[in-house]
Amino acid sequence: MWTKRSKTKDDDLRQYDRGMLRSHFASLFWAVISDRRRLHKFKLQNLADRLGIGKSQVSKWFSNAAPNWRTDTIADLAWALNLEFRVQAIDRETGAVYIASGRVTTQVVSTDSLPTSVSEVSAPPLPESMPRPKGLPNKTEVRLEAA
Amino acid sequence: MRRAGLIRRDPLRPLPEQVRELWVTPEIANLLDGKVTTFSSCEGDLVVGRFLSGQLVQVSRLAKDRKRRQAKLIDVEELEGCGNVWVLCIRVPKPGWRLVGRLIQQGVFIALLAFDKHEEMKKHKDVATMCRVRSAEVIAIWNSFFGPQPAHSAADLEGFLGGVCRDVDEAI
Numbered sequence: 001m002w003t004k005r006s007k008t009k010d011d012d013l014r015q016y017d018r019g020m021l022r023s024h025f026a027s028l029f030w031a032v033i034s035d036r037r038r039l040h041k042f043k044l045q046n047l048a049d050r051l052g053i054g055k056s057q058v059s060k061w062f063s064n065a066a067p068n069w070r071t072d073t074i075a076d077l078a079w080a081l082n083l084e085f086r087v088q089a090i091d092r093e094t095g096a097v098y099i100a101s102g103r104v105t106t107q108v109v110s111t112d113s114l115p116t117s118v119s120e121v122s123a124p125p126l127p128e129s130m131p132r133p134k135g136l137p138n139k140t141e142v143r144l145e146a147a
Numbered sequence: 148m149r150r151a152g153l154i155r156r157d158p159l160r161p162l163p164e165q166v167r168e169l170w171v172t173p174e175i176a177n178l179l180d181g182k183v184t185t186f187s188s189c190e191g192d193l194v195v196g197r198f199l200s201g202q203l204v205q206v207s208r209l210a211k212d213r214k215r216r217q218a219k220l221i222d223v224e225e226l227e228g229c230g231n232v233w234v235l236c237i238r239v240p241k242p243g244w245r246l247v248g249r250l251i252q253q254g255v256f257i258a259l260l261a262f263d264k265h266e267e268m269k270k271h272k273d274v275a276t277m278c279r280v281r282s283a284e285v286i287a288i289w290n291s292f293f294g295p296q297p298a299h300s301a302a303d304l305e306g307f308l309g310g311v312c313r314d315v316d317e318a319i
Contacts, residue, residue, distance in 0.1 A: 011189075012192065015193070020196055027311045030203045063315075065204060065222055066193070
């Protein structure tokens with residue numbers, strides 16, 4: 001990615017944020033592709049076929065670690081890989097979290113209402129077709145202790 | 148590593164999770180801070196930020212048959228046959244700067260030497276000679292800092308660098 005020499009610290013941050021966001025998308029999709037290649041012998045050709053384009057085009061998308069993709073390209077890749085895309089933004093000053101439907105509110109729970117004993121919550125099982133990674137417990141334990 | 152006088156580089160913005168680490172000499176820290184005029188600190192920050200965050204890095208581990216088109220886009224190179232010496236490439240403005248060093252553990256890169264590739268190419272007859280000379284220099288500095296401790300070795304690319312990597316030499 002070509003970046004012009006910045007004039008101020010603010011310009012530097014702007015260029016940095018641009019590059020990091022571009023890289024974020026390419027990296028995320030490549031992480032999925034790498035995983036599927038390892039687990040299911042997935043190939044870029046499969047992705048190209050699903051999108052109805054040539055493999056060289058898909059390869060080109062990933063030949064740069066920080067490509068400036070259009071939103072449609074991101075949506076197409078998510079569709080072709082059957083990924084649900086979740087986007088959130090965090091206000092750097094206040095820490096407030098935003099999603100497309102507005103600000104995410106957090107519920108404050110009084111510690112008096114929490115159980116004093118250990119409680120356990122089971123995680124949903126993985127699909128049969130998906131191999132269980134080594135070391136992953138069969139259920140996730142959440143321990144709550146009252147103050 | 149701090150006792151050896153090395154400085155840990157932080158990304159321009161804090162990361163929720165830092166997957167890789169970069170340690171540099173004080174001279175390289177000055178370079179990354181923009182105290183050398185031919186170096187684009189803005190581009191350097193971006194390459195370092197992407198590396199530290201564990202995001203996708205394009206990697207080449209083969210010296211031979213490295214396609215010209217791919218060479219322009221490689222972020223990290225292993226100097227093949229030079230004793231686990233790796234290069235972090237900052238390619239803008241062309242031909243850019245190279246940070247040469249070794250990995251002390253998975254995803255922890257110790258940059259011990261930096262050079263402007265344009266200037267460096269004037270000193271050597273070809274790239275292979277440049278790589279040989281510079282990697283020998285890096286190994287000597289490594290030995291002076293870490294003594295007999297060997298550089299990190301792994302079976303695959305992820306084992307070396309952690310995070311998300313793409314081996315550009317591999318056909319997909």
